[in-house]
Amino acid sequence: MSATSTDTQATNGIPQERRLVTTIPGPLSTALQARKTEAVSNGIGVMLPVYIAKAGGGVLVDVDGNSLIDMGSGIAVTTVGNANPDVVEGVARQVADFTHTCFMVTPYSGYVEVCEALNRLTPGDHAKRSALFNSGAEAVENAVKIARAYTKRPAVVVVEHGYHGRTNLTMALTAKNMPYKQSFGPFAPEVYRVPMSYPYRDRGLSGKEMAAIATTRIEKEVGASNVAAIIIEPIQGEGGFIVPGEGYFSAMAAFAKDNGIVFVADEIQSGFCRTGDWFASEFEQVVPDLITTAKGIAGGMPLAAVTGRAEIMDAVHAGGLGGTYGGNPVACAAALGAIRWMENADANQLARDIEAVMVPRLRAMAQEFPSIGDIRGRGAMIAIELVRPGSMEPDADLAGALNRYCHAHGVITLTTGTYGNVFRFLPPLTMPTHLLEEALTILEQAFEAVAAS
Numbered sequence: 001m002s003a004t005s006t007d008t009q010a011t012n013g014i015p016q017e018r019r020l021v022t023t024i025p026g027p028l029s030t031a032l033q034a035r036k037t038e039a040v041s042n043g044i045g046v047m048l049p050v051y052i053a054k055a056g057g058g059v060l061v062d063v064d065g066n067s068l069i070d071m072g073s074g075i076a077v078t079t080v081g082n083a084n085p086d087v088v089e090g091v092a093r094q095v096a097d098f099t100h101t102c103f104m105v106t107p108y109s110g111y112v113e114v115c116e117a118l119n120r121l122t123p124g125d126h127a128k129r130s131a132l133f134n135s136g137a138e139a140v141e142n143a144v145k146i147a148r149a150y151t152k153r154p155a156v157v158v159v160e161h162g163y164h165g166r167t168n169l170t171m172a173l174t175a176k177n178m179p180y181k182q183s184f185g186p187f188a189p190e191v192y193r194v195p196m197s198y199p200y201r202d203r204g205l206s207g208k209e210m211a212a213i214a215t216t217r218i219e220k221e222v223g224a225s226n227v228a229a230i231i232i233e234p235i236q237g238e239g240g241f242i243v244p245g246e247g248y249f250s251a252m253a254a255f256a257k258d259n260g261i262v263f264v265a266d267e268i269q270s271g272f273c274r275t276g277d278w279f280a281s282e283f284e285q286v287v288p289d290l291i292t293t294a295k296g297i298a299g300g301m302p303l304a305a306v307t308g309r310a311e312i313m314d315a316v317h318a319g320g321l322g323g324t325y326g327g328n329p330v331a332c333a334a335a336l337g338a339i340r341w342m343e344n345a346d347a348n349q350l351a352r353d354i355e356a357v358m359v360p361r362l363r364a365m366a367q368e369f370p371s372i373g374d375i376r377g378r379g380a381m382i383a384i385e386l387v388r389p390g391s392m393e394p395d396a397d398l399a400g401a402l403n404r405y406c407h408a409h410g411v412i413t414l415t416t417g418t419y420g421n422v423f424r425f426l427p428p429l430t431m432p433t434h435l436l437e438e439a440l441t442i443l444e445q446a447f448e449a450v451a452a453s
């Protein structure tokens with residue numbers, strides 16, 4: 001990896017080591033968790049009740065003084081590293097100058113600069129516009145509003161295993177019931193779900209064949225002329241890091257184009273150098289009409305965006321989009337710092353370097369542990385799918401057991417997937433190679449420990 005990934009500038013001055021001084025969680029975290037139970041809604045779950053005091057590089061330090069290896073980046077958010085110096089510097093300067101005016105009342109340059117950067121960095125050299133929001137779900141909702149205003153059509157098509165957020169409209173767009181949708185209906189109408197290409201589980205059907213099934217479904221069951229937008233993640237996040245078979249994503253985009261449908265790439269998890277490209281759509285040379293971004297955009301500050309073709313983005317009447325906080329000046333300063341760091345650090349190469357370390361190690365583990373049914377993903381967005389050996393039956397229990405072992409041994413890992421059996425890795429691009437290797441060694445030990453028990 002390049003020098004920028006391990007120098008003190010990107011580590012927040014924190015020793016890059018895994019170091020446990022208490023059991024996990026430690027006594028101070030346990031006390032805080034007891035207060036959490038009394039103060040915070042039960043609906044807000046906590047995966048690992050380790051309360052964080054400081055973070056940087058590849059490490060989170062908790063209130064008990066434990067240093068944990070961060071293989072999650074707060075769900076693909078701190079791609080540029082926690083407390084990245086370029087983000088901290090931009091935020092500190094901006095927060096001292098002014099904290100808020102509301103861009104719709106009296107604007108400021110940071111908002112315009114973020115939109116210019118998005119228009120420049122997203123695929124395609126056509127005229128583009130952007131609009132800024134607070135969260136990924138809000139960006140997806142606004143993409144639907146924009147596509148409906150432009151096409152004057154009602155229907156929205158999404159795919160199996162898709163995840164687009166937790167607001168009412170985005171719950172309707174999201175596939176998985178528990179925990180996202182259970183007891184929260186009724187959901188927004190005019191949302192239609194068609195097959196996704198899931199190479200591991202499609203019984204040999206290619207990406208193109210799956211796209212043909214999906215587009216036939218749209219034609220026969222929805223009517224292409226009723227569809228405002230098709231929304232797809234180029235690599236699915238919460239659905240299980242599913243990478244569609246070759247040709248699926250581009251065929252869906254081509255079908256949208258042929259039928260006057262706005263093609264929306266939801267790059268909220270896969271964007272901003274996560275997969276070794278600025279945007280995962282680039283892998284199949286797809287130029288989406290609209291792209292939704294959030295997560296990695298601003299180094300941890302809440303910011304989201306819709307970016308796309310000028311004629312589509314400008315189809316909305318003045319005042320039709322917005323919100324009090326969307327494109328907050330502090331979040332914009334963070335985004336400009338994060339984007340500058342990604343450009344200077346050659347972040348896409350850092351993501352590819354992480355893949356080059358992880359995939360061979362995971363392949364070697366798959367030789368030894370037949371419960372690894374599939375290894376997939378790109379760049380710093382890699383996952384293994386766990387199954388009962390000799391079958392394709394999802395093994396969520398194993399995913400849970402591995403997760404618990406990794407957590408107890410100071411590695412923050414995440415599970416995902418419709419069946420809860422996918423173990424996913426989203427390290428920050430500032431992860432030092434020695435810690436990445438150590439995290440994989442702990443995972444290997446987790447497999448051995450579970451096998452032995």
Ligand SMILES: *Cc1c(COP(=O)(O)O)cnc(C)c1O
Nearest residue numbers: 135136137163164165237268269
């Ligand atoms: C996380 C995510 C969202 C929702 O973003 P929030 O900021 O949590 O609202 C939408 N789409 C994808 C692909 C995501 O990964």
